[in-house]
Amino acid sequence: MITARLTDDNKGIAAAADILKADGVVAIPTETVYGLAASAFSDKAIEKVFIAKGRPQDNPLIVHISDIGMISSAVSEFSPIAKTLADAFWPGPLTLVLKKSERIAESVSRGLDTVAVRMPSHKVAREVIKAAGIPLAAPSANISGSPSPTTADHVIADLDGRIDAVIMSGSSEVGVESTVVSLVTDPPRLLRPGRVTAEELMEYIPNLVIDKAVLSEPEKGEKVASPGMKYKHYSPKTEVLLISGSEEAFADFVNKQENCLAICFTEDEKSLTCDYLSYGAKTDGEAQAKSIFSLLRKADTLGKDKIYIHAPEKTGVSLAVYNRLIRAAAFRVIEL
Ligand code: AMP
Ligand code: MG
Secondary structure (H helix, E strand, O other): OOOEEEEOOHHHHHHHHHHHHOOOOEEEOOOOOOEEEEEOOOHHHHHHHHHHHOOOOOOOOEEEOOOHHHHHHHEOOOOHHHHHHHHHHOOOOEEEEEEEOOOOOHHHHOOOOEEEEEOOOOHHHHHHHHHHOOOEEOOEOOOOOOOOOOOHHHHHHHHOOOOOEEEEOOOOOOOOOOEEEEOOOOOOEEEEOOOOOHHHHHOOOOOOEEOHHHOOOOOOOOOOOOHHHHOOOOOOOOEEEEEEOOHHHHHHHHHOOOOEEEEEOHHHHHHOOOEEEEOOOOOOHHHHHHHHHHHHHHHOOOOOOEEEEEOOOOOOOHHHHHHHHHHHOOOOEEEO
């Protein structure tokens, strides 16, 4: 298959919509990461997404809508709490898990009776959905397990020849996937942290519970609320370890290692004698989120034996970065 490169203007958007209406798959820019879009009404289109990504069969997809008028085609019930959160955070990087409408293809939710839905803020993403006239299921546009794509070039590196088209646009502003909140449980549950923080959500839903899988590895055989959270994920090919400790302890540790790359805070740079890439200031979760996946991809080009990452904080947007990095490290954290 030849993957068409489309422009992010009206012509490219119209071409993308035509492919999507014909059950094809197109990578589109969103504010979180690039998504691999397909009709959420079509089992045939959704199967193509799973094949292109090599996605585990039990991992459901997020459905994207362009405007609130589309919500009734995705969910069977839009509760008052859902409406409050949508009013506060949509369009934007917040996904809500709700009861699924019958119109959504079975293969989107992989056997669950719920569906994850969000309205992206990226103008091109919303225009593609609107032009197609159907809600679009769109997981990250990467090979499953590899770092999520924040540029069109990342998409091409993973999926060229495996998908119908990619819209060539700028880099993703947020850099990590959306926050996922389940509203089918009482109390509501944070399944995946993102740019919309737990602290921000609690202003509207103070009883929000943070799912155990956000920060730790599920036990073998344990049923998890969000199937995607149980996999090793977001990983470069080079081995990754997460290092938790002070600036001084981190520098002492990595400076002694051979042929390694440190991924560090800007504050660490002055103490390091090994090769490093910094992913933002310690307290700047937004900068960390924006750069981390791109740095993990870059790290693979440097011929290192190991990547040691200075562990981010577990608050604010940094919680989202921590959640991705423990999975990139297959849950191995060295506490100094
Ligand atoms: P991605 O498509 O890579 O952004 O991953 C989507 C995430 O949303 C995964 O962690 C899924 O497990 C989660 N998800 C999607 N649909 C549901 C659902 N119905 N219930 C719970 N989690 C979901
Ligand atoms: Mg993904």
